[in-house]
Amino acid sequence: MSNFKIDIREKENINVIDLKGYLDAHTAPELEKIFQNLIEVQKFNIVVNCEELNYISSAGLGVFMAYIEDVRKHNGDIKLSNMSAKVYNVFDLLGFPLLYDIAKDEAEAIKKFISVKK
Amino acid sequence: MSIPVLQSEKKHLENVFDMQSLFEFSNVVNASLDLKFIFNHFILTLMGKLLSLRGIVLLERKPGIFCIESVKGLPSDLINTEIRIAKIPKRMINIEREDIRKNPWLKLFKINEIHFLLPLITRDRIVGIAGVSPDRRKKKLNKQAMAYLKSIANIAAAAIDKGLYINELAVINKQLDRKIQELKTLFEVGKEFNGVLDADRVVKLLLFSVMGQIGVNRYVLCLTQGGEMEVISSRLDKEFDRKLCAYFPSIESPILIGNLKRKADQAVQKQLMDVGIQVLVPLKLQNQTKGILGLGEKLNRETYSKKDLEFLSSLGNLAVISLENARLFREAIEKQRLEDELLIAKEIQRGLLPAKLPAIPTFDVAATNISSKQVGGDYYDIITLSHEHYVLAIGDVSGKGTPASLLMANLQATIRALVPLGLSLGELTKRVNDLICENTGSGRFITFFWGILHVESRTFKYVNAGHNQPILLRADSTIEKLDKGGMILGIMKAPNPYQEGEVTINTGDVLVLFTDGVSEAMNSKGEEMGEERMENVIRMNSKESADTILSKIVEDVREYSRNTVQSDDITLVVLKAIIPDCSLEN
The missing domain is CATH 3.30.450.40 (GAF domain)
Incomplete structure (x- = not known):
């Protein structure tokens, strides 16, 4: 019984990951696998849409920490979007807004990728 | 205006x-x-x-x-x-x-x-x-x-x-929120750790939680394995010198590398700083440092606070308990697996040994195999070729457990297949050796002794392939050792047939074939029994039946190695010529 779900789709050549439910110590390895797969096939422009993310724990944040450098090394980025106040609060508490690009919504996050390319 | x-x-x-x-x-x-x-x-x-x-x-x-x-x-x-x-x-x-x-x-x-x-x-x-x-x-x-x-x-x-x-309230509130977040993390991870018996997953969860909570992505994790601290996982910009691990067991509480002041620590301090490690956190179990978590600079460039170190200690200690549980679980499984394997090995071995010894006219014969807990690869066999010819064989396969048992089965099959060919014993031994060589990997070999007894002439032709020399006690109490033969089976193909030896076994003579489980039985001081002691037992009981001689030898070995665990199989074959030659003619 896992109340966590990950969907992945492509939009304007950007890989969008939809997180749903609880990202915690138990489910963190699932997100890790997704990042690993994307990096393996050289997809480095990633938006993580947190619209339906109800909860994130330190272990969940740790996955972002573990892969951000690999992605940025290849001129990509992991941008986050559509965060609820509750989830943002955890990011904020641990100082993540300094390290990560957090956009209001998905469109804004995607636009940031595209404007950088031009 | x-x-x-x-x-x-x-x-x-x-x-x-x-x-x-x-x-x-x-x-x-x-x-x-x-x-x-x-x-x-x-x-x-x-x-x-x-x-x-x-x-x-x-x-x-x-x-x-x-x-x-x-x-x-x-x-x-x-x-x-x-x-x-x-x-x-x-x-x-x-x-x-x-x-x-x-x-x-x-x-x-x-x-x-x-x-x-x-x-x-x-x-x-x-x-x-x-x-x-x-x-x-x-x-x-x-x-x-x-x-x-x-x-x-x-x-x-x-x-x-x-x-x-x-x-000030806002600051305190934020600190409180952070503390709550830390406790939540500890609680959540602790709960998760408890249910996980897979060490790799525990390590992964530990590292993710640390990276997320502290905001760091450079680390090295070392754990004690088999008495020594080893690097389990690391992510550093420069290579981590494993020699640094030797320094770790002495660490009892978290330390900031920059704060090391003692002169003795300076070299280590420099090395750690060179690879970008700022803090070392011991992972302790029952007050013993079982591992070390070294972390690099926080991404926000802040220094590690006392609270950070407290959090890391708590998390690390939780992880180490879980890792220890995983280790114990793995060991229990491995032990169970070994025991199952040994049971199989024992069954194979038992199946290969003759269930009932053939009666050899004018001879009295007895044999036994007492397997040790770990099951050595001992083997003996008595094969009836005709009513006049009998094969006596004894061997010891290197190694223990199932692999040894399987090689033993291989040896038995080879012998039984080749013996009816009617070749000389020396030639047969060469062929057995060559076949075993082809069928075994390197590092496995068999010490082997066998002979063919001709009942009527009472001659015993034999080949000794590197096995403990059987003892032939003559009726006049002199001892001969059956040493003719060649190299151990399974090392390399033999260029020539093995050398054969021949003895005559007269009435009252006792021939004892044995394996090193007998002669090398240890006493509680770790000293080997030696063959001389066995020779005396045989001498003292030479008038007795083959069965009695055999049990006296076993008794003596047991007596000698009292209070120790039998470490190798004990295998014995005793052959005694009992009825005078003339009786046959009558």
Whole structure:
């Protein structure tokens, strides 16, 4: 019984990951696998849409920490979007807004990728 | 065109204006919790009233230390400058009337052309100080202006005081939230650790949680494995020298590498800093350091706080308990697996040994195999070729457990397949060796002895392939050792047939084939029994039946190795010629 779900789709050549439910110590390895797969096939422009993310724990944040450098090394980025106040609060508490690009919504996050390319 | 106003009326208007302005100021600053806004509004109100071109506000940040928070008409780089003021004036002062030599801190204001200093007092406590330089025309302040300034300073002080409290509360709240987050993490990870018996997953969860909570992505994790600290996982920009692990078991509490002061630590300190490690956290189980977590710089470049270290210790200790559980679980499984395997090996071995010994006319024969707990690869066999010819064989396969049993099965099958070919024993042994060589991997071999007994002539032709030399005790108590043969089976293909030996076994002679489980049985001091002791037992019992001789030898081995665990199989074959030659002829 896992109340966590990950969907992945492509939009304007950007890989969008939809997180749903609880990202915690138990489910963190699932997100890790997704990042690993994307990096393996050289997809480095990633938006993580947190619209339906109800909860994130330190272990969940740790996955972002573990892969951000690999992605940025290849001129990509992991941008986050559509965060609820509750989830943002955890990011904020641990100082993540300094390290990560957090956009209001998905469109804004995607636009940031595209404007950088031009 | 100005309308002439009476002096008294002007004063009245000024009064009303002051009151209005005070009221407004009070409303505005009290509605805000933003200190910067309060400073700004305060300073502008002061400057407006006094037609001042410059203004400055300082707050007491630590006892006696005042920090410039806001300036107007002055260089903005003055902001955050700290000055020490031993004794702050309780009333407004005119700097030009003060003795700078007595109060050197006034110099800062003097050079910035601030003329008046106004203490900010609330609840009898000075929270800060404000400075202005009124226009020349306003240099002489009347009583009413003084009262106005004092009021405005008091209102500002109260608002600032409130703002400071709120700010402090916000900081405390954030710290509290962080603490809650830490506890949540510990709780969640602890719960997750409990259910996981897979060490790799525990390590992964530990590292993810640390990276997320602390905001770091450079680490090295070392754990004690088999008595030595080893690197389990690392992510550093430079290679981590494994030799550093030797230093780790001595670490008992978290340390910041930058704080290492002892001379003995300097070399290690330099090496750790070179690879970017800033902090070492011991992972402890029952007060023993079982592992070390080394972390690099936090991504926000802050140094590690005491709270960070406490959190890391707690998390690390939780992880180590879980890792220890995983290890014990793995060991239990492995032990179970080994025991299952041994059971299989024992069954194979038992199946290969003859269930019942053939009766050999005019000879008395007995044999036994007592397998040790680990199951060695001992083997014996007595094969009836014809009513006159019998094969006696004994062997010891290197190694223990299932692999040894399987090789033994291989040997038995080979012997049984080749014996009917009717070749000489030396040639047969060569072929057995060559086949075993082809079928076994390197490092496995068999010491092997076998012979063919011809009942009528009582001759015994044999080949000894590196096996313990069987003892032939003659009726006159002399001993011969059956040593003719060649190299151990399974090492390399033999260029020539093995050398054969031949002896005649006469009435009363006793032949004992044995394996090293007998001659090398250990006593509690770790000394081997040796063959001489066995020879004596055989001698003393030579008049007895083969069965009795065999059990006396076993008894003696048991006696010798009392209080020790039998480490190898014990295998014995005893052959005794019993009925005189003539009896056959009769």
